[in-house]
Amino acid sequence: MPRAAARLGAIALAACLLFTSWTAVTPQRAAALDPFTGYLMVHFTGESANGEQIYLAHSTDGLRWTDLNNGGPVLLSTVGTRGVRDPVIIRSPAGDRYWIIATDLRIASGTSWNDAANRGSTSIVVWESTDLVNWSPPRLLNVAAGIAGAGNAWAPEAIWNPATGDYVIYWATNSSRDGVTKHRIWYVRTSDFRTVTSPQLYIDRGSGQGIIDTQIIEVPNSIGGYRYYRASADGHITIEASNSILGGWTTLGNLSHLGISNGTGGGNVVEGPMWAQFNGRNEWVLWLDQYATGRGYLPLTSTNLGSTRNFQTRSDHSMGGTRKRHGSILNLTAAEQSRVLARWGSTVPVNRIQSYNYPDRYVRHANFDVRIDATVSPAQDAQFRLVPGLAANSGYVSFESVNYPGHYLRHYGYDFVLAANDGTATFAADATFRQVAGLADAAWSSFQSYNYPQRHIRHYGYQLRLDPITDAAGRADATFRVTS
CATH class of the missing domain: 2.115.10.20 (Glycosyl hydrolase domain; family 43)
Incomplete structure (x- = not known):
């Protein structure tokens, strides 16, 4: 020991x-x-x-x-x-x-x-x-x-x-x-x-x-x-x-x-x-x-x-x-x-999160920072499981990393990181999102913050952020497809 x-x-x-x-x-x-x-x-x-x-x-x-x-x-x-x-x-x-x-x-x-x-x-x-x-x-x-x-x-x-x-x-x-x-x-x-x-x-x-x-x-x-x-x-x-x-x-x-x-x-x-x-x-x-x-x-x-x-x-x-x-x-x-x-015991499917306005790019973690990239290596850096929300199960999800089990996408100062769940209520809230109809296309998805419901996940300069969405560009940046 x-x-x-x-x-x-x-x-x-x-x-x-x-x-x-x-x-x-x-x-x-x-x-x-x-x-x-x-x-x-x-x-x-x-x-x-x-x-x-x-x-x-x-x-x-x-x-x-x-x-x-x-x-x-x-x-x-x-x-x-x-x-x-x-x-x-x-x-x-x-x-x-x-x-x-x-x-x-x-x-x-x-x-x-x-x-x-x-x-x-x-x-x-x-x-x-x-x-x-x-x-x-x-x-x-x-x-x-x-x-x-x-x-x-x-x-x-x-x-x-x-x-x-x-x-x-x-x-x-x-x-x-x-x-x-x-x-x-x-x-x-x-x-x-x-x-x-x-x-x-x-x-x-x-x-x-x-x-x-x-x-x-x-x-x-x-x-x-x-x-x-x-x-x-x-x-x-x-x-x-x-x-x-x-x-x-x-x-x-x-x-x-x-x-x-x-x-x-x-x-x-x-x-x-x-x-x-x-x-x-x-x-x-x-x-x-x-x-x-x-x-x-x-x-x-x-x-x-x-x-x-x-x-x-x-x-x-x-x-x-x-x-x-x-x-x-x-x-x-x-x-x-x-x-x-x-x-x-049930296995949650492995998914990728595809950008709406940059469809060749996917959400990925790199050195525990989070962004969208077109070429991801290793591929598991862009793979997540959408599990029931850590702070609220019904209607909410959290993004768990495939190659870092127990690590989740969370916002911190409105920026996004991949971090190990520390068991606190603050972490759970920061890592929980409501999956809603895409702001730019209802056939896609957008993700609304659990603890800042006026903000959504969006990319800006290819970096993932949590921002208020106020215009068409923001709605496109905040729209994603959950895909295999």
Whole structure:
């Protein structure tokens, strides 16, 4: 995580007593849930302007992924550092509530890794939902406030603990203990992701070895001999097992025999372990982020987690169009899958915006400025998706860039730029327009500003502007055709 800051999922779903437990990455069924039919991955994409936000991907087989929301972010952090990494999605045991928690960190803002590790946020960011599609505003939860000298709170995970009837949130904090400053794993307990117990030390590897990324999965029927398995990035990818989340853990080994490590063992250097169970069968996948080579996630599968020798690397996977970084996987019921795909699964057509009075020219972005040009290279600089308006859906549109998902045309000082959505109401208003009959030709279109309705998009000197339209020349400049 200190470089890739990965997020992985430890999830909440465990039925108590009569029901077997489940975690957000384990498809064992709680009594209140229907069978699982699909998979939802929550992740971030990297240190780009909008990469440190919440992205979603969907799979029907657990190995081949399709980006949702046309590859753009679905949730934006407007609190703390205004960026998030390492997201995890958690489901309640009854399946009636969900949370996404994530590291409060935005390297894209210019923060150095040293500052982030030693003088960073001690809070995590939390979203809450009852249906997986309508989410609360983000809020901060200060989990590491009680750790002396805490420098950060990275890579949070959570899992339902039937032994205590609440959730265990665990994460990495860099602090000094016994004269040694390094990352260790700490935990708190919570019932609502709003209030937490005092932090307790959870994993300390001893000597100078730090640990940041760790994730637990619950295994139905204790296949392999244990109820819980834990993968941690601690120089190696160490696999441990236990029958109690907060009890003792047995080390099973690492993945060095596969040429995989977290740096200490060399070879394929990875981080961000992410567990999932395949729907309908006793087979598990451990995804590892190959951050050192930038090759993205590598899946290892096993039908018995009781020995690290049972893992096999897989090549029959695909990750979609965006780079997936440190995330988590939630197994979906048919009803959940239907809601998620209805909200984010449809593909909005790719369009170009043609000028009425200069029909050989199209709206394009160049170095994030916006103009009309006749020859556009690369072609995607002139391609946009007309999505429902960010500030108002009905009758309004926003122009989302195809090659910069999450970036939109917006006016700023009545000039136009391509900018990353920052989640503010001002941005949404500046990037929202009513599509009306063309001012020069009703068969074409014009675009009226949402927050300055007396102004329309027009070109002037080939530059895009937001102006009042008062004459025939202006009406021609403000008329466009949405074309393929």
